[in-house]
Amino acid sequence: MKLTIKFDRRDIWVGAFWDREKRTLYVCPLPMLVFILRAEPAADAKRRAERTEVELHAASRWDCPECGIENFTRMIRPESIDREETISLLREKYGLSHDEAAAQEGEWMMQPDRVTCAACCMTFATTDPDAPEPGGDNYEPHRSDK
Ligand SMILES: [Zn+2]
Numbered sequence: 001m002k003l004t005i006k007f008d009r010r011d012i013w014v015g016a017f018w019d020r021e022k023r024t025l026y027v028c029p030l031p032m033l034v035f036i037l038r039a040e041p042a043a044d045a046k047r048r049a050e051r052t053e054v055e056l057h058a059a060s061r062w063d064c065p066e067c068g069i070e071n072f073t074r075m076i077r078p079e080s081i082d083r084e085e086t087i088s089l090l091r092e093k094y095g096l097s098h099d100e101a102a103a104q105e106g107e108w109m110m111q112p113d114r115v116t117c118a119a120c121c122m123t124f125a126t127t128d129p130d131a132p133e134p135g136g137d138n139y140e141p142h143r144s145d146k
Contacts, residue, residue: 001037069118
């Protein structure tokens with residue numbers, strides 16, 4: 001069993017809830033204060049997990065300026081981008097020669113323009129690391145439409 005105590009603005013309820021699938025008991029004695037008691041996974045779930053592999057995806061970590069929670073956002077993988085296009089982009093962006101660019105390995109990832117905090121649901125513009133003048137002007141919190 002594992003006990004977690006959480007303070008979350010979204011949990012405006014009082015009472016207890018047993019999530020059978022997640023084998024987790026949520027107890028909310030005061031609004032926004034939640035005790036989360038996780039039971040050990042059932043034996044069959046443990047056996048299934050031992051035989052299962054998960055695929056990891058490239059992501060960016062960021063801290064929410066509003067609530068401070070650490071978030072992970074998936075990077076965007078451009079759909080078909082061919083080898084010559086990649087070489088051309090590398091030459092243009094980093095000033096590499098054709099041979100230097102052709103020798104590079106890896107794949108292109110793009111960051112999303114906006115990210116939404118998983119905890120407080122606020123949406124923020126992301127900074128562009130290539131922008132000539134990085135500034136804090138992109139802090140424009142607004143509620144997500146979700
Ligand atoms: Zn947040």
